[in-house]
Amino acid sequence: MTFKRITEQDSLHNNLEDKSVRELLIGIHQEDQKVIGAVNLVLPEIEKLIKSVVSQLEKGGRLFYIGAGTSGRLGILDASECPPTFGSDPNQVVGIIAGGKTAVYKAVENAEDNKNQGWDDLKEYGISSKDIVVGIAASGTTPYVIGALKKAQENKIPTGSICCNPNSPLSAVSDLSIEVIVGPEFVTGSSRMKAGTAQKLILNMITTATMIRLGHIRNNKMVDMQMNNKKLKQRAVGILKEHLSISEEEAINLISENKSIRKSIDKYNSNE
Known part of the structure; x- marks a missing residue:
């Protein structure tokens, strides 16, 4: 050819x-x-x-x-x-x-x-x-x-x-x-x-x-993304609110404590 x-x-x-x-x-x-x-x-x-x-x-x-x-x-x-x-x-x-x-x-x-x-x-x-x-x-x-x-x-x-x-x-x-x-x-x-x-x-x-x-996405969300600006931090809060059916205040606290969407989800589920 x-x-x-x-x-x-x-x-x-x-x-x-x-x-x-x-x-x-x-x-x-x-x-x-x-x-x-x-x-x-x-x-x-x-x-x-x-x-x-x-x-x-x-x-x-x-x-x-x-x-x-x-x-x-x-x-x-x-x-x-x-x-x-x-x-x-x-x-x-x-x-x-x-x-x-x-x-x-x-x-x-x-x-x-x-x-x-x-x-x-x-x-x-x-x-x-x-x-x-x-x-x-x-x-x-x-x-x-x-x-x-x-x-x-x-x-x-x-x-x-x-x-x-x-x-x-x-x-x-x-x-x-x-x-x-x-x-x-x-x-x-x-x-x-x-x-x-x-x-x-x-x-x-x-x-x-x-x-x-390789497992970096849950459902359709970027649970391992780096939260290095205000927009991405807000997105992370939104992901947690939707995924865990929690309030915005709870989501903010989880992100503040764990610095990670994935860790926040795992921590919340382990306490359920």
């Missing part, structure tokens, strides 16, 4: 500079609507990857996202949101980007072209066969990511991947590949748009479903 660079194909929308703002918005929105359908088509592949992630994390392993540019930033974003949302160990889900921290804010020249650096970056974390590495690259051709996954496979480390071109070189070095085909971008080649949106949706699924399976 041949490799097609669909992410680089010419936009279906022409003469963008001549369009009004309303016309631009309509065009972008038309393209964005294609993303949901594309993600729907790869749900079986996403499920397989999540099951593997859960299995590795249940063994004490870690999930590593590795990417360059927008893909790398999305991985870092998803990883960074796990501790405050789920109360997970900050080292359990790790995002790595070509070019290091500097690349989070601005492009680092040639960083994604080094096929050896990705593995070197993973080794800094003492990566092992207990872990799992998910490479993210809209094109599916990024040397930094491909090199990292290839070396991971050679070292018996499970691998997954997310890209937006079919039969990509990245998928060839991935045990569990997800190829979400969203079509050409509104602005030709600007894969931060539909491709980035698709990647974000899939990353949300991976960590959310994984953390639910």
Whole structure:
């Protein structure tokens, strides 16, 4: 099967500079609507990857996202949101980007072209066969990511991947590949748009479903979330009021005493 660079194909929308703002918005929105359908088509592949992630994390392993540019930033974003949302160990889900921290804010020249650096970056974390590495690259051709996954496979480390071109070189070095085909971008080649949106949706699924399976959610509530601002403290009070059928004053007292939604629930139930 041949490799097609669909992410680089010419936009279906022409003469963008001549369009009004309303016309631009309509065009972008038309393209964005294609993303949901594309993600729907790869749900079986996403499920397989999540099951593997859960299995590795249940063994004490870690999930590593590795990417360059927008893909790398999305991985870092998803990883960074796990501790405050789920109360997970900050080292359990790790995002790595070509070019290091500097690349989070601005492009680092040639960083994604080094096929050896990705593995070197993973080794800094003492990566092992207990872990799992998910490479993210809209094109599916990024040397930094491909090199990292290839070396991971050679070292018996499970691998997954997310890209937006079919039969990509990245998928060839991935045990569990997800190829979400969203079509050409509104602005030709600007894969931060539909491709980035698709990647974000899939990353949300991976960590959310994984953390639910690992027990960080009760019913549909974030019982392990970090209460580090007024809004979240109020949310915690609301969760306790609903879950335990208690007054606001009782909920506030429980949170004040236990500093944790989960501990508050367990403490209340143990006293019943």
